[in-house]
Amino acid sequence: MWGMGKASRTKNDGDRRARIAAQREAERRAAQRKRIYWAGGSILCVAILVVAIVLVKINSSPPAAAAAPTGAALTSVLKTVETLPSSTTDTVGAGGVTTSLFVTGQTSSEIESDASNQANGGDYFATVDSSTKLTSGGKPEVLFMGGEYCPYCAAERWAIISALSRFGTFSGLGTTHSSSSDVYPNTPTFDFYKSSYTSKYINFTSVEMYGDESTVTLQKPTSAETALEENYDPNGAIPFLDLGNQYVEVGNLAPLVPSMLDGQTYQQISSSMAKPASGSAGEAEDANANYITAGICKMTNEQPSSVCTPTIQTLQQSFAS
Numbered sequence: 001m002w003g004m005g006k007a008s009r010t011k012n013d014g015d016r017r018a019r020i021a022a023q024r025e026a027e028r029r030a031a032q033r034k035r036i037y038w039a040g041g042s043i044l045c046v047a048i049l050v051v052a053i054v055l056v057k058i059n060s061s062p063p064a065a066a067a068a069p070t071g072a073a074l075t076s077v078l079k080t081v082e083t084l085p086s087s088t089t090d091t092v093g094a095g096g097v098t099t100s101l102f103v104t105g106q107t108s109s110e111i112e113s114d115a116s117n118q119a120n121g122g123d124y125f126a127t128v129d130s131s132t133k134l135t136s137g138g139k140p141e142v143l144f145m146g147g148e149y150c151p152y153c154a155a156e157r158w159a160i161i162s163a164l165s166r167f168g169t170f171s172g173l174g175t176t177h178s179s180s181s182d183v184y185p186n187t188p189t190f191d192f193y194k195s196s197y198t199s200k201y202i203n204f205t206s207v208e209m210y211g212d213e214s215t216v217t218l219q220k221p222t223s224a225e226t227a228l229e230e231n232y233d234p235n236g237a238i239p240f241l242d243l244g245n246q247y248v249e250v251g252n253l254a255p256l257v258p259s260m261l262d263g264q265t266y267q268q269i270s271s272s273m274a275k276p277a278s279g280s281a282g283e284a285e286d287a288n289a290n291y292i293t294a295g296i297c298k299m300t301n302e303q304p305s306s307v308c309t310p311t312i313q314t315l316q317q318s319f320a321s
Helices: 002-060 071-082 086-092 108-116 151-164 223-232 266-274 281-299 310-318
Strands: 102-104 124-127 139-147 168-171 174-177 188-191 196-199 203-210 240-243 247-250
Touching: 071 151, 071 168, 071 266, 086 281, 086 310, 102 108, 139 151, 139 223, 139 281, 151 168, 151 188, 151 266, 151 281, 196 203, 223 240, 240 281, 247 281, 266 281, 281 310
Parallel strands: 102 124, 139 203
Antiparallel strands: 124 247, 139 240, 168 196, 174 188, 240 247
């Protein structure tokens, strides 16, 4: 019995050692797998974090500047913007422009007081009712003050070019875009710097005060031009547009905002102005141009009649008095 027990115990001991060895081997493999999982998980987490950072950086990067048209393509874009038929612009009319933007005042304090009571975000179209008209060469003068870096100026130039082309002719217009480091980066636009304008009805003076960044001085306004902006634009905002010292527009007339032009090519913007769908950038640009046109028509005694249409004259009723 003893021998049998010894033999049985020896066998059992061997089985026990085998089981222990197998268990330890299983534990070792489990621990190894755990280390692999931890290592793999850490690598995966790092990879996810890197991808997330890259995606955030990509998404936060400013949109690329639209390719500027040249040659025949530029000529085509400008022709579209400068020759919009009155049948198109009259159909747009007010284009949903916010009526609270129209204020009145003879001094900067009066304008500021009236504008501050409006929900206009600092933009306004003011009837200044000045006794001193702004003229040049015996004709009413339109004065623009802005900067190449400015996205609001970028959006407004499309409307200004459209409006003034109804009374005269631009030459030498160049293309540019707003600053890539400002709000609404790389807004596509044109540049009045080194351009010229001729008209039998009005004169146009442009002062592009800043270059592609607000720290770059491009053109310096005269003391008289500076005085006008200080008088009618209390906060010194741009774009600043003085229509013969009878009307002053500061900023953009909502619903126009620079973001409407985001990601669009020059051709797409001009096409949108030619065929303005409801709520589009083209409609907003055309409406801004219509109100500028309405102000100029008041200065020219509603001439030419082909431009100062009944629709345009109706818009003058929005002007504060």
